Amino acid sequence: MGRVKLQIKRIENTTNRQVTFSKRRNGLIKKAYELSVLCDVDVALIMFSPSGRLCLFSRNKSIEEILERYVNLPEHERGSLLKIDGYIRTYFQFLLKALGKLKDEADQIHTYQAASPESTDSQLEELQQEIVKGKSRIADIHKHETCFRIFEGEEITTLSQAEFHEQILEETLQQVRLRKQGLQEKATSSSSALDWICKKDPQVHILNFLESNGLLPQRW
């Protein structure tokens, strides 16, 4: 929307990038506002400007309330798969759709003119890279979710699933034992008390904090 059609790729000129950010940020917030009013829904928008400044939007509720609703969803309402489900359904499907459209465009251009349209091709390539990145991120999330599910024994309903979990747990246990052995060998060779304190895991601080506030469930 403007004098020229512009490629969706990083604007290299810094000033230009900042100006575009300001304009589009306002546009995005306006759209988010309209959506939240028209459809009477919660919308939270978190952005960081090119210079690292935080920009927020939320209506009716505070950002915290909406984040809370988000954070609460996975575990409490519909099971842990909601997160990745929602994620796939929005961003990834959007990407795939955009890719489809671009491919159509490219086809059309290739059909009607012999010259190769570099702009569309490079956009296509970038989008495909984006999708590859998206894939690995989704895989990460999925792995994360799987880790969690494996610890939730009650979710197992099929034999093959139980075997799958058993296998992964055995493999991981093996790895941990190897690591333990390595650490034991190291410990017997040479170590001072000071050494031990320094090497203490940073998470200990958090654990202490959690404990002192009664936040730790029985087992964890």
Place this chain on the structure above:
Amino acid sequence: MGRVKLQIKRIENTTNRQVTFSKRRNGLIKKAYELSVLCDVDVALIMFSPSGRLCLFSRNKSIEEILERYVNLPEHERGSLLKIDGYIRTYFQFLLKALGKLKDEADQIHTYQAASPESTDSQLEELQQEIVKGKSRIADIHKHETCFRIFEGEEITTLSQAEFHEQILEETLQQVRLRKQGLQEKATSSSSALDWICKKDPQVHILNFLESNGLLPQRW
């Protein structure tokens, strides 16, 4: 944009509201995507559809990473446990502070007037319930994080940590084996093909989706 200019106010017709949500949600995600690419910035978008479904957008980083960046802003860059740490430091302390305020208010009212102020009391109660919920959520997040860390053997740096992981893995493995045994016994006694399909884990749908889009990494 459309045949008529429309007032920015809640659309009362339910069907219409849903349709508008679907359209504008896609538009908003597209805009957010363009902004994040053009200006090379982090953007996170969290929405709930009129029917309560979660819709997410983020590019490059996961929603969690961006939320993390948001939650951690006041603080400076620190270690890997930032998420839960930051979470506690902001949201939980916010809740506690609000509770303190409400308690003060309640005290004041109790001092200056004999009649029991139901409103403040009920607010107090709600907040306390909120805190209980917050506690369980924090515990959940922590558990989630711990599950993940346990699978990441390379993070283990102390012997006690290795033993802790080993213990949890052994316990979990034990549980999974018990479950497996139960399922095996059930399978040998009586079961139909229909039964098996019905009892299939709902996550199978997601797994199928992931698989069909080539999203599953080798092992997971």
Place this chain on the structure above:
DNA sequence: TGGTCTATCTATAAGCG
């Protein structure tokens, strides 16, 4: 629910102050 069509409204790129 989810896609297509099209008239119309809206956002914004580029340019200037």
Place this chain on the structure above:
DNA sequence: TCGCTTATAGATAGACC
């Protein structure tokens, strides 16, 4: 870094399937 203007690209309401 802002505001303002204008030509143009893009979004979408309403309709129908």
